[in-house]
Amino acid sequence: MSIxxxxxxxxxxxxxxxGCAAARELTEAGKRVAVLTxxxxxxxxSGAAxxxxxxxxxxxxxIELHEFDTVKGSDYLADQDAVELMCQKSPETIxxxxxxGAVFSRNDDGTIAQRPFGGQSSPRACFASDRTGLTLLQTMYEQALRSGVEFIDEWYVADIIYSDGKISGVVAYNIRNSDQAIYNAKAVMFATGGYARCFKISSNAHANTGDGLSIVARHGLPLEDMEFVQFHPSGLSGSGILISEAARGEGGRLLNSDGERFMERYAPSKLELASRDVVSRAIINEIxxxxxxxxxxxxxxxxLVHLGKDKIMERLPELRDLAITFLGxxxxxxxxLISATAHYSMGGIPVDKDGHVRKNNSEFVEGFYAAGECACVSVHGANRLGANSVLEALLFGRHVGQTISNEIDQIDLRVACEDDAVTMQSELEAILSSDGTESVPKLRDLLQQSMTDNAGAFRTKEPLAKQIEIxxxxxxxxxxxxIDDHSKIFNTDLQEAIELGHMLDYSLFIVESALARDESRGAHFREDFDTRDDEKFMKHTMAYMDKGGDITLEYMDVVAGKFEPQERIY
Amino acid sequence: MQDKLTYALFTGCTAKQSTPEQLKSTYAVASKLGIELIELSEASCCGASHLQDYDDFLSLVLNARNICYAESRGLTMVTICNTCQLNTAMTKQRLDSDEKLKARVNEKLAEVGLEYKGSSQITHFLYAIIDDFGLDKIASMVKTPLSQFNIAPFYGCHNIRPSELQNSSHRTKENPYKPTSLDELIVACGGVNVDYEQKNKCCGFHAELQAPHTAAVLTGNAMAGAIDANADWMVTPCPLCHLKLDTQYGHAGEAVGREVKMPVLHMQQMVGLALGCTPQELGFEHHLSEVDFIDAVN
Amino acid sequence: MDNSITTQAVTFDVFRFNSETDYLPYYKKYTLEVTSEEVVLDILNRIKWEHDGSFSYRRSCRHGICGACAIKVNGKGVLACKERMSDLIELFGTSMSIEPLSEKRAIKDMIVDKADFWDSHEKVKPYLVAQIDESPESENLVSVEEHEALLEADLCIQCGLCHYSCPSVEINDDYFGPAAFVAAYRFNADVRDSATVDRLEQINAPAQGVWDCVKCFECQEVCPKDINPIEKITKLHNMVFSEFVALDNVATRHAVGFASSIRKHGMLDEGELVRYSEGTIPMILKHGVVGLKMLKKGKVVPPWKMPKSDKLDEIQALVRSSSTAEF
Known part of the structure; x- marks a missing residue:
């Protein structure tokens, strides 16, 4: 087939x-860039933040307090050079x-308002009511549009063109009509988002199937710290849909069936505003x-009743609406009613602080960059602090866009050929022609349920080992x-199958990495190893998948800095 | 019935000019039901949502003034035009929920010795008779049931949307996607209510001058919908919808490529017919579309 | 919620269409046991995952913020992920149709071609027009009142529900539609923006602009974020006058004519309004035939019989003291 x-x-x-922030930087710098989504x-x-x-x-x-809180929150797994860059640049970025054009809530003097969030020494979260991500996403998209960024939407990127340590584009098909195309480029940046959709109870969108990660991993490239998945304390009961930390930041109290404010037992000083991993485990333990x-x-x-109607309507109107919709x-x-929900992916495609994708502990892939939740910089280490994720996405998105535009003239274009599309074409063909007996929704449900059961907020050796077999x-x-659908237009049945393939691949990274990490650190909590082991595990996991689908693990040193590890108490 | 029902009637402009039959039939029905209507002769135009486009504050002041005259009589204001209902009730809602705005408006009203208090309810005649008089009672008073007619209710926008505002003005809870009050009134009058897709849609009246094609298609679609549902005639609580349907069927037919002429009654005329009012009392001589079917009723 | 979760059987008539293979759409019936916890998206998912994998719809965030999953249920526009089934059952009972936002734009099942929506959106310059400081040391100061002046227009999620519930959009392909007007208002109301007049000139254009709004309030009724698009349309109308970009045409004269009429009579002079808005000759050409019929039926009041409000002097005093616009 000609492509x-x-x-x-x-x-x-x-x-x-x-993606939007990077694309705008590149376009403003006069580079020819397209964004596929x-x-x-x-x-x-991002809009859901x-x-x-x-x-x-x-x-x-x-800045130093922000750095300290971030590193402490990460349980000392964050790379401190990246944390320093992020915290220093954050005031300017916001x-x-x-x-x-972002529409922030304001103080009486007209400056940007801030609210307290978990794990922070000071009210530091700038906000736009309870829809901060929405205003930021819209603003970035709007200004990208204004700059003339070319968006190619409803295209599914199924593969990268990668060989000999160098990337030269992506292979994709048009979801609208199944047209295929190769996008040949000197530089490729992944900004494909998180992977928490592999859990049953999750705050993530249907789209967060982590495709970008396993596309990379299938080429033998590593994924970093995949075991670190943040379970957010406040997902709505049943659906897992998020009730922002702002609910606790504004003064929400957690109560159990005895009416007890149980956080007094788990985090006597910070109470509900302890770090997310601490609060989530407390909630699950109560249950x-x-x-x-x-x-x-x-x-x-x-x-939240004690906050009163006015404050709730001013500060948390969307949250109120969600609880009415999903809980009545x-x-x-x-x-x-809330409980912990799989929320954020600390792990991902390993990159340095400038977004260069790592080929291994010491080498990088030429022309390949990543930023946002799909990337592991790592600024969040083992546990991300609230209100640091949109910061990371926006700040590193922009920063990596600038990196690319500085470096792109030194990169040679390796000309693509039709054969580069073969992997995608055979993947599509395999799914479309498969006439077996298994159903994609069924398998996906089994995966999600078992991941929640066996690789969730509390982990032990046996269930993890069992999960690998599952x-x-x-x-x-x-x-x-x-699959039922064989049509060429909007074949979402096909797409869900491709996405399940990715979820199965990267889920194994999560579980293998979790099983090998015999300690508890941040979001990764092992009941059989319930303390942190800095000697053995103050290291990043670097996991590789071989052609047979088996995972091998290596470790990479954490970038040290001015903050020495200490016990994390809230 | 305990006390006599008494309302302050805001006639609006149309009832005094292009739909005299509506004013006549309102009084005829009120008299049959024993409802007293005290006309707000001081009232100005509500702005019909167009003054609002030009000068929103002026429209607030004028509507607030109209309400003052219902308040000073200690009465609920009853409207007989959907658009009057919308603009007056919306003024009330905005003033009642915003002390600063209310103060600004009252500052102006004070210059002519008035004060808006927010003490009067504002409701459309349709809902006044349903809420306060009762459909059962109307049904029990019917002299000539309209049982031989398939009647298509046409609700008009400004009585059902925005539902949050409208449903705070009257007790009958109306679903704007499936309104029922007018259907129930038809049934109470002994008629057969016709269900069709356009019954809660827009007739296009407000864009008649600046977007004549859009307005004509909307009228055409509405009438075609009623015709295709085998209606004998349409009924509406809004004189603006009535004007559009009763007088603009020619343009509407051209716009949708088929003839769409059909008799259209004001809701007061329908009730009046069932209660035994004469055609003269109900002003049928003012209709453009033929309404000779009423001969069959009397 | 501490109460138990209840279920009941609901029958769905689902619009099915694949523009690649079907000449005409058809409906397929599904009867499902619906729980009191479910939203419409759960139903779409169950139809796809348990009955027919080829059933297609857009969705992503699952909680009413991404705007992907707008459809119509019994003609009521809904964001599938935010519409509780129990509320719909209360409104419509246990039999419902599930349809795309716009049947004529349907590509496959619930998926519609929204090109016209995005085109309209882009035409109103939906971005802050300002000189952007790429490395600012301080933010723009925006007072709480200035922030509130956006009237939450920035909360629009571009779901398209208002656009595809708008009868003017349905009839007039050039009409921008409520969502685009909300976007225009959002930036025009922003003190940091400098393209207000540009946008007003764009949205003031005949046939596509704000004056073709039929004032049906469908947009306000359907908006899942309670943004109230028609309120923004009215604000744009006001801005057209306050920023002096109003053209002397039938639409603007129609609005202004109310003020003149009220000043004169307290009430509206219907005939004079039409004459003033359209001009005498165009009025006769357009409405002559109907006008004559109306005259014969006693539906036209001659100028000398024009009714006037009681206490007209009071109205006139208020018009003098409270007018805030000029033309």
Whole structure:
């Protein structure tokens, strides 16, 4: 089959905050860039971020405190050079977003308002009511549009063109009509988002299937710290849909079935505003010990009634709306039901602080960059602080865009050929022609349920080992699927199958990495190794998948800095 | 019935000019039902949502003034035009929910010795008779049931949308996507209510001058919908919808490529017919579309 | 919620169409046990995952913020992920149709071609027009009042529900539609923006601009984020006058004519409004035949019989003291 080859200076995959910010930088620098996304840019999950974006703006706060809180929050797994870059640049980045049009909530003096968030020494989260991500995503998209960025939406990127340590483009098909194309470029940037969709109870969008990660991994490139998945304390009972940390930042209290404010036992000083991993485990523990509430007894209460109607309507209107929609409960009148939900991916495609994708511990892939949740810089280490994720996406998206535009003239274009599309074509063909007996939704459900059961917020050796077997079995069964839809237009049945393939691949990275990490650090909690082991594990996991689908693990040193590891107490 | 129902009637401009039959039939029905209507003779035009486009503040002041005259009589204001209902009720809602705005408006009203308090309810005649008089009671008073007619209700926009505002003005809870009050009134009058897709849609009246094609297509679609649902005639609580449907069927037919002429009654005329009012009392001589079917009723 | 979760059977008539293979759309019936916890997207997912994998729709965030999953249920526009089934059952009972936002734009099942929506959006310059400081040391100061002046227009998620519920959009392909007007308002109301007049000239254009709004309030009714597009349309109308970009045409004269009429009579002089808006000769050409019929039926009041409000002097005093616009 003949396939068109389009040539650009740079191709960006994903049109969330990171992708849009990078694309604007490149376009403003006069580079020819296109952004491919499987959604419309404004549907990207960056827009779902609710609570805030951190910057040390106030006089009581400082860049160094922001750095310290981030490193401490990461349980000392963050690379301190990257944390330093992020925290230093964050005030400028947020003000830049403001100048571009972001609609932040304001103080009486007209400056950007800030609210407290978990794990922070000072109210540091700038916010736009409870829809911070939405205003930032819209602003970045709007200004990218204004700069003339070319968006190619509803295209599915299925593969990269990679060989000999160098990338030269991506292979994709048009979801609207199945047209295929090669996008040949000197530089490729992945900004494909997170991977928490492999869990049953998750705050993530349907689209967060981590495709970008396993596309990379299938070429034998490493994925870093995949075991670190953040379980957010406040997902709505049942659906896992997020109730922002702003609910606790504004004063929400957690109560169990005895009406006890149980965080007094787990984090006597910070209470509800302890780090996310601490609060999530406290909630799950209360439920496990029989003090859960709700029709399934699978939740605890968060009580916001004392904030009063005015504050809730001003600061948390979207959250109120969500609880009414999904629980039928009005937080103005009554406590609502929450429990931990898979939320954020600390791990991902390993990059240095300038976004260069690592080939291994010491080498980089030429022309390949990544930023945002799909990347592991690592600024979040083992646990991300609230309101640092949109910051990372926006700041590193822009920064990596600048890196690319500085470096792109030194990169040679390796001309693509039709054969570069073979992997994608055979993947599509295999799924479309497979006439087995397994169903994609069924297998996906089995994967998600078992990941929540066996690789969730509490982990132990046996369930993790069992989960490896389950994933391998599901992978076998995946070879025997059949899909209903064989049409060329909007074949979402086909797309869901491709996405499940990716979820199965990267889930194994999560579990293998988790099983090998015999310690508890940040979001990774092993009941059989319940303390942190800095001697053995203050290291990044670097996991590689071989052709047979097996995972091998290596470790990489954490970039040290001014903060020495200490015990993390909230 | 305990006390006599008494309302302050805001006639609006249309009832005094292009739809005299509406004013006549309103009084005829009120008299049959024993409802007293005290006309707000001081009232100005509500702005019909067009003054609002030019000078929003002036429209607030004028509508607030109209409401003052219902308040000073201690009465609920009843409207007989959907657009009057919308603009007056929306003024009330905005003033009642915004103390600063209310103060600004009252500053102006004070210059002519008035004060808006927010003490009067504002409701459309359709809902006044349903809420306060009762459909059952109307049904029990019917002299000539309209059982031989398939009647297509046409609700008009400004009585059902925005539903949050409208449903705070009256007790009958109306679903704007599936309104039922007018259907129930038809049934109470002994008629057969016709269901069709356009019954809660727009007639295009407000864009008649600046977007004549759009307006004509909307009228055409509405009438075609009623015709295709085998309606004998249409009924509406809004004089603006009535004007559009009763007088603009020619343009509408051209716009949708088929003839769409059909009799259209004001809701008051329908009730009046069922209660035994004469055609003269109901002003049928003012219709453009033929309404000779009423001979069959009397 | 501490109460138990209940279920009931609901029958769905689902619009099915694949523009690649089907000449005409058809409907397929599914009866599902629906729980009191479910939203419409759960139903779409169950149809796809349990009954027919080829059933297609857009969706992503699952909680009403990405705007991908707008469809119509029994003609009511909904964001599938945010519409509770229990609320719909209360409104419509246990039998519902599930349809795309716009049947004539359907490509496959619930998926519509939204090119016209995005085209309109782009035409209103939907971005802040300002000299952007790429490395600012401080933010623009924006007071709380200035921030509130956006009237939450920035919360629009471009789901398209208002656009495809708007009868003017349905009839007039050139009409920008409510969402584009919300975007225009969002930036025009922003103190940091400098393209207000540009945008007003764009949205003031005949046939595509704000004056073709039929004032049906469908946009306000359907908006899942309670943004109230028609309120923004009215604000844009006001800005057209306050920024002096109003053209002397039938639309603007129609609005202004109300003020003159009220000043004169308290009430609206219907005939004079039409004459003033359209001009005498165009009025006769356009409405002559109908006008004569109306005259014969006693529906036209001659100028000398024009009714006037009581206490007209009071109205006139208020018009003098409270007018805020000029033309």
């Amino acid at each position: 068109p080859i389009h040539t650009y200076d740079a191709i960006i995959v994903g049109a969330g905050l990171a 499987k959604l419309h840019p404004l549907r990207s999950h 609710q609570g805030g974006i951190n910057a040390a703006l106030s006089e009581e706060d400082s 003000r830049w977003a403001e100048h571009m 496990r010990e029989g003090r859960g509430v709700g029709p399934r007894k699978d939740a605890v209460y968060i009580d 409960l009005d937080m103005i009148k009554e406590p609502i 994933i391998k079995e599901l992978k076998d069964r995946f070879n025997n699927i059949a």
